[in-house]
Amino acid sequence: FLQFYKREHQTYVLLLFCSAYLYKQCFAIPGSSFLNILAGALFGPWMGLLLCSGLTSVGATCCYLLSRTFGKQFVVYYFPDKVVMLQRKVEENRSSLFFFLLFLRLFPMTPNWFLNLTSPILNIPVLQFFFSVLIGLIPYNFICVQTGSILSQITSLDAVFSWDTLLKLLAIAMVALIPGTFIKKFSERHLKLDERDQSVHLLNGQKST
Secondary structure (H helix, E strand, O other): OHHHHHHHOHHHHHHHHHHHHHHHHHOOOOOHHHHHHHHHHHHOHHHHHHHHHHHHHHHHHHHHHHHHHHHHHHHHHHOHHHHHHHHHHHHHOHHHHHHHHHHHHHOOOOOHHHHHHHOOOOOOOHHHHHHHHHHHOHHHHHHHHHHHHHHOOOOOHHHHOOHHHHHHHHHHHHHHHHHHHHHHHHHHHHOOOOHHHHOHHHHHOOOOO
């Protein structure tokens, strides 16, 4: 039904989707995975990926600016321990800050919405923040959008478990792992991360942008 409505009102659906995505990102509301999958179903795999990557970056930057203007005291008051932990890690990796930010997006020590809120407190430059979100979340956006595109073409429950669908999903997951592998190797050589950062915090992290 949504695909049919989009064909009839393409500009309206695009505007509504972008508005909902930016609103969600600006106010750190969970739900990125659902909207990314919806983008793949409505706009196709590549247009959907372009849209989600751009909207994620712009929306997260708006959240950054709102936090810098209004939210610093609120974040420090309610999350003092997490702020101190992130501040320490940022200062330890200040010389390779951009790659550290990429690492946090690919292997989250803390949820992405919290990183968006705390980045102004950590004195992270807005341009580095923007491009770290744009590049660092491409694998996650890629998986969600491609999955939405594949699922939108399925007409029966049996097709979900077909070898063709499963192989496509496996290939998407393998491609998305490539950037993370490079960043992981770089982090092992150049970033100051202990085992607890790369294991325990990784389990606690969620891709909620």
